[in-house]
Amino acid sequence: MTSQLLPSPLADQPFSRFILSSQKIGSGGQSRSGVWICRRRVKKTAQARGEKLAGKTLVWKQLNGFEIVKREVEILKKVSHPNIVRLVDYEILQDWRSGKALIVTELMKYGDLMTFHTQTIRRNLVEKEVAPINHQILLGLRCIHGKGIVHRDLKCCNILVAGFQIIEGIYLLIIKIADFGFSKKMSDEANSTEPHLPAVRAGSASSRASIHGWFVGTNEYAAPEVFAVDDDRDRALAATVYRSTALDLWSLGVILFRLFTGMAPGNTKRAFKDSRTGKEELRVCPALSGQVCLDEDVEDMKGCQGGFKNLIARHLKRKLKIELLWTRHWMG
Ligand SMILES: Nc1ncnc2c1ncn2[C@@H]1O[C@H](COP(=O)(O)OP(=O)(O)O)[C@@H](O)[C@H]1O
Ligand SMILES: [Mg+2]
Numbered sequence: 001m002t003s004q005l006l007p008s009p010l011a012d013q014p015f016s017r018f019i020l021s022s023q024k025i026g027s028g029g030q031s032r033s034g035v036w037i038c039r040r041r042v043k044k045t046a047q048a049r050g051e052k053l054a055g056k057t058l059v060w061k062q063l064n065g066f067e068i069v070k071r072e073v074e075i076l077k078k079v080s081h082p083n084i085v086r087l088v089d090y091e092i093l094q095d096w097r098s099g100k101a102l103i104v105t106e107l108m109k110y111g112d113l114m115t116f117h118t119q120t121i122r123r124n125l126v127e128k129e130v131a132p133i134n135h136q137i138l139l140g141l142r143c144i145h146g147k148g149i150v151h152r153d154l155k156c157c158n159i160l161v162a163g164f165q166i167i168e169g170i171y172l173l174i175i176k177i178a179d180f181g182f183s184k185k186m187s188d189e190a191n192s193t194e195p196h197l198p199a200v201r202a203g204s205a206s207s208r209a210s211i212h213g214w215f216v217g218t219n220e221y222a223a224p225e226v227f228a229v230d231d232d233r234d235r236a237l238a239a240t241v242y243r244s245t246a247l248d249l250w251s252l253g254v255i256l257f258r259l260f261t262g263m264a265p266g267n268t269k270r271a272f273k274d275s276r277t278g279k280e281e282l283r284v285c286p287a288l289s290g291q292v293c294l295d296e297d298v299e300d301m302k303g304c305q306g307g308f309k310n311l312i313a314r315h316l317k318r319k320l321k322i323e324l325l326w327t328r329h330w331m332g
Pocket of ligand 1: 085157180
């Protein structure tokens with residue numbers, strides 16, 4: 001037996017500052033083992049004693065694995081905004097062959113927007129409900145874009161619900177943007193090898209092993225240019241596309257559409273190879289649906305008035321600048 005086959009001594013090593021509970025609250029593309037409710041080991045204040053937090057664990061086997069964690073942590077450290085999830089702390093344990101990390105954030109007890117929509121609200125949202133969500137996502141985006149950061153994986157599962165009220169049957173949500181695991185600083189080197197980085201996401205529903213190569217984001221929410229670039233051939237162009245704030249605005253359009261209809265706009269599917277199993281599967285890619293199909297879908301949206309329909313159509317036609325969005329009544 002070679003030493004590589006021995007289990008890593010890190011495997012059972014606990015984190016020193018936090019204890020993970022057995023309560024799993026999420027699993028996504030990047031967090032191989034998931035997101036858990038956790039608490040501090042050392043509880044100096046009464047507040048710390050009672051505080052429940054969210055701990056995302058990540059494990060990796062390649063030498064540069066911790067770079068991905070470092071990037072997410074560095075970005076979270078840079079932003080402090082009511083609509084961005086707050087980083088509490090992090091821990092990285094690494095030896096020469098593997099590593100694991102814990103990213104601790106404030107716990108959002110109502111989970112993510114996708115789950116909240118499908119399991120708690122359980123109906124399509126109306127304009128009065130979508131407008132404030134749109135507003136808060138835009139506030140969060142304005143903050144990160146202003147700091148030169150593109151999220152690149154904006155989707156309902158990465159929006160967390162911090163609180164809500166029901167007034168006359170209308171759900172009013174407080175939301176925060178989370179999961180900066182794919183995020184990118186616009187100032188990063190254009191020839192960076194980064195589009196190939198997220199190997200830890202391999203095999204998940206949000207992993208990006210396309211037939212033609214890698215791309216970032218999630219197919220259902222990914223902008224058209226992401227599909228158009230063959231980054232294996234043109235790394236510089238890929239790096240430019242992947243650092244554009246326009247990616248996040250397209251994804252926001254898809255989020256809004258989803259909240260109104262429970263579906264993705266368009267129904268065009270494309271085959272993707274699961275990099276873990278090697279199997280190909282068909283996934284919905286609205287960005288490949290073409291304008292006519294998207295227009296028809298937007299027109300069909302129930303509970304959505306002309307102004308908002310126009311807004312979503314503009315999102316999906318790329319005729320949208322973030323500044324334009326601040327003056328409109330649908331800001332909620
Ligand atoms: N701070 C948090 N509070 C509550 N739930 C969370 C929190 N962070 C993550 N989750 C849950 O875990 C899921 C995965 O977390 P995420 O940070 O998106 O990890 P991944 O990088 O694996 O996608 C989210 O979709 C959400 O359901
Ligand atoms: Mg996620």
